[in-house]
Amino acid sequence: xxxxGTAGALLLLLAPVVGILWRAPWRGIGAALGxxxxxxxxxxxxxxxxxxxxxxxxxxxxxxxxxxxxxxxLRGPLAVAALLPLALPPVVTGIGxxxxxxxxxxxxxxxxxxxxTLPFTLTGVVVAQTVVALPFVVAAVAGxxxxxxxxxxxxxxIHGVSEPLLFAKVTLPALRPVIVAGAALGFARCLGxxxxxxxxxGSLGGRTETLPTVAYSALQDDPVQAYALAxxxxxxxxxxxxxxxxxxxxxxxxxxxx
Amino acid sequence: MIELALSRAERLHVDxxxxxxxLVVVGANGSGKTSLVRAVAGTDRRPGDRVVxxxxxxxxxxxxxxxxxxxxxxxxxAPRTPAAVVDLVLRGRVPRRADxxxxxxxxxxxxxxxxxxxxxxxxxSGGERIRVAAARAAAVTPRLLxxxxxxxxVAVPDRAAIRAQLTALAPRLLxxTxxxxxxxxxxxxxxVLSAGRVVQLAPAYDVAAAPVDDHAAALVDRIGLVGxxxxxxxxxxxxxxxxxxxxxAAGRVVVAVRCAAVALASEHPHGSARNVWRVAVASMVxxxxxxxRIGLAGxxxxxxEVTAKAAADLGLAVGLPVVASVKATEVGVVGAGAPAAGx
Numbered sequence: 280x281x282x283x284g285t286a287g288a289l290l291l292l293l294a295p296v297v298g299i300l301w302r303a304p305w306r307g308i309g310a311a312l313g314x315x316x317x318x319x320x321x322x323x324x325x326x327x328x329x330x331x332x333x334x335x336x337x338x339x340x341x342x343x344x345x346x347x348x349x350x351x352x353l354r355g356p357l358a359v360a361a362l363l364p365l366a367l368p369p370v371v372t373g374i375g376x377x378x379x380x381x382x383x384x385x386x387x388x389x390x391x392x393x394x395x396t397l398p399f400t401l402t403g404v405v406v407a408q409t410v411v412a413l414p415f416v417v418a419a420v421a422g423x424x425x426x427x428x429x430x431x432x433x434x435x436x437i438h439g440v441s442e443p444l445l446f447a448k449v450t451l452p453a454l455r456p457v458i459v460a461g462a463a464l465g466f467a468r469c470l471g472x473x474x475x476x477x478x479x480x481g482s483l484g485g486r487t488e489t490l491p492t493v494a495y496s497a498l499q500d501d502p503v504q505a506y507a508l509a510x511x512x513x514x515x516x517x518x519x520x521x522x523x524x525x526x527x528x529x530x531x532x533x534x535x536x537x
Numbered sequence: 538m539i540e541l542a543l544s545r546a547e548r549l550h551v552d553x554x555x556x557x558x559x560l561v562v563v564g565a566n567g568s569g570k571t572s573l574v575r576a577v578a579g580t581d582r583r584p585g586d587r588v589v590x591x592x593x594x595x596x597x598x599x600x601x602x603x604x605x606x607x608x609x610x611x612x613x614x615a616p617r618t619p620a621a622v623v624d625l626v627l628r629g630r631v632p633r634r635a636d637x638x639x640x641x642x643x644x645x646x647x648x649x650x651x652x653x654x655x656x657x658x659x660x661x662s663g664g665e666r667i668r669v670a671a672a673r674a675a676a677v678t679p680r681l682l683x684x685x686x687x688x689x690x691v692a693v694p695d696r697a698a699i700r701a702q703l704t705a706l707a708p709r710l711l712x713x714t715x716x717x718x719x720x721x722x723x724x725x726x727x728x729v730l731s732a733g734r735v736v737q738l739a740p741a742y743d744v745a746a747a748p749v750d751d752h753a754a755a756l757v758d759r760i761g762l763v764g765x766x767x768x769x770x771x772x773x774x775x776x777x778x779x780x781x782x783x784x785x786a787a788g789r790v791v792v793a794v795r796c797a798a799v800a801l802a803s804e805h806p807h808g809s810a811r812n813v814w815r816v817a818v819a820s821m822v823x824x825x826x827x828x829x830r831i832g833l834a835g836x837x838x839x840x841x842e843v844t845a846k847a848a849a850d851l852g853l854a855v856g857l858p859v860v861a862s863v864k865a866t867e868v869g870v871v872g873a874g875a876p877a878a879g880x
Contacts, residue, residue: 430613438626439601
């Protein structure tokens with residue numbers, strides 16, 4: 280049974296990989312990837328995913344703490360708000376972001392008055408990816424906060440350790456594995472992000488075009504280029520997953536235990 | 538002087554004062570022992586709390602000025618190594634890193650855990666954890682040491698030495714326990730807690746001689762005697778007489794004599810008991826189980842537990858001279874290195 284299931288799962292998981300490698304234009308791949316549009320898209324993808332992961336950590340960690348330890352009445356609604364993008368199609372998230380933060384969006388004028396433009400900018404890419412990465416960060420960190428031993432913090436408090444020191448030396452180190460796991464999950468999610476990014480930030484060559492969006496556009500008029508990009512994305516994803524696999528598996532365990 | 542006024546909804550209503558250096562709190566499970574310790578520790582501070590130790594109201598002080606320490610069954614050591622655990626507590630007190638490292642090493646060595654300094658606390662045994670917790674407690678030079686069943690996970694042969702460490706830690710001790718040996722080893726005064734209220738507060742001897750309820754009788758069922766051991770003899774402090782041990786010991790010790798192990802006779806018995814004292818009946822208190830606790834005036838001052846029938850056969854009455862005897866094998870060393878002052 281186990282062998283059969285494993286074989287079936289691998290068959291499905293590896294089918295797209297085999298498909299891409301089979302169809303890849305190996306002879307022309309160097310030229311296809313050397314195009315300036317591609318290197319720009321790779322840069323936008325990596326910079327966007329890194330910035331979005333950092334922002335998601337910065338905002339998601341406090342939210343996770345409040346969602347677990349905050350006022351009882353807030354915990355449920357906060358968890359729903361934080362996890363909503365998991366179930367929402369990314370395109371819908373993108374449409375929502377446009378409706379709220381777009382030039383003609385609900386808060387568009389307010390943003391413009393302070394000189395901030397989000398749609399069709401790199402900042403917009405980061406915002407869209409932050410939204411889709413947040414649930415992963417929040418879920419992983421919240422799992423860790425829920426599993427913290429309050430006795431350890433109380434013991435330090437009783438012996439007169441100040442709150443900032445307590446956070447830095449007891450709470451944060453205890454949360455480190457879940458923070459790394461949340462960041463890994465969020466980063467992996469950002470790298471593959473397509474729907475929310477293209478809807479909210481569009482795909483302006485050199486500015487907001489990421490590897491997935493450039494691959495999608497290429498599929499319409501230059502299939503060779505699309506397959507070359509698919510190979511590149513596959514390589515980036517495989518490298519990221521291989522590097523982060525322990526943290527990712529830990530993050531998934533934490534998600535499962537919530 | 539320890540003065541406590543603490544209220545926690547249905548769980549705890551304590552208002553007590555004692556001049557005792559060491560106050561031991563006993564009571565059934567759920568009687569509020571841990572709630573009391575937590576309330577004194579201030580982790581759930583409420584307005585109206587009073588925790589006054591030697592004239593200082595700890596509830597009014599910032600946590601780092603309270604000089605409180607806690608040793609609990611699971612001392613919840615963090616961060617990862619004993620050295621880091623002690624260092625964390627010293628941070629606010631010893632600003633220079635080098636001085637602090639020195640002090641950490643000193644404290645760990647003084648509590649027998651220098652060799653554990655860089656181990657992971659997760660790998661330490663119950664006894665090792667309590668030693669590290671004692672080192673952490675010493676780091677704050679506490680005016681009051683709180684302890685919540687600190688020896689529960691300590692192997693029996695190690696308990697006497699760890700009791701001595703805890704005794705030496707602070708000028709005042711408040712210890713919650715369900716171990717009769719702890720009561721004998723530590724208690725100047727005993728507070729009996731029932732449903733969150735103090736139902737008896739008295740010197741340990743008085744509680745043993747006249748326990749307020751069955752729980753108090755079960756937990757305060759032996760008398761602790763402090764003295765200096767030499768060979769198999771312990772000469773008790775304050776001209777309290779001598780006790781013979783089954784094995785040998787050296788230096789300051791606390792020995793415990795169970796009330797039920799004290800046999801009474803009208804004449805000098807010709808038996809195997811190595812400890813025989815001429816004493817007089819000072820009090821007689823019946824317990825609900827049908828036995829009597831007999832307070833004995835003499836050197837040492839002991840408490841015997843005998844059946845009502847035996848008491849009647851001997852014609853026991855207050856003031857009657859009797860001979861008390863205890864086998865040396867019934868005298869347990871429950872504390873070591875006990876300081877001369879106090880008790």
